[in-house]
Amino acid sequence: MDAFIDRLDYPLYVVTVAANGERAGCLVGFASQSSIQPVRFTVWLSKENRTFRIAQAADHVGVHLLTTDQHGLAELFGGRTGDDTDKFASVAWTPKHAGVPVLDAATAWFVGRIVERSDSGDHVGLLLDPVEYGATASPSKGIFRLSDASDIAPGHPVG
Template identity: 85%
Template structure:
């Protein structure tokens, strides 16, 4: 399977959540549109990170696209753990639907209502019904992909 997986270069997303007075966000690679009618999207969150724990208490999460030029933003959300870093402290963001943090710098984002959760192993899938979105800025140069993150070490160890 490794030879197959090593050929993939999928987009990465920043997922944000807010619940019980806490904010969290992480860089995720496991995500995809999964329905046309109704439009639905699924993101999978690692069980070891703060975003997963925050999203467990949330009804909505945000999903953000980045560009390759936004490496430092991807590194903040992928290379640091929310357990000991407030990723939003020095970041421009706006509360969106249900208080979900929306990254002001993201060229495209949506907030989805969590319609279902699915335990798939070391990650939990969140089936999302989009309720708010913006694609105000057209991403120049494409989207941030797995190959763009090759130098980012995960904030939590990967087994």
């Protein structure tokens, strides 16, 4: 499979969540639109990270697109763990539907209601029904992708 997987360069997303008075967020690569009618989107969260643990008690999550010039934001959410860093302390964000923190700097975002959870091995898929969304003007840079994150070491153990 390496010959196939090594050729992928998919978009990366920041997923945020709030539940029981706690906030969390992480950079994810496993995500995709999964239905046209009704519109559905699925994100897969690693069972190893804090965002997954907080999302277990949540009904909604936020999904954010970044641009290639937002490497620092991607590094914060992908290269640090929320177990010892308040990722939201140094970024501008706004509580949206169900109190989900939405990053003000994201080029596009949506909050989705968790319709279903699916165990996929070391990740759990969250099937989302978008309930609120927004975007800035057309980005002047491209969307942040896997190749843009090659220098970001994961904030938690992988696998």
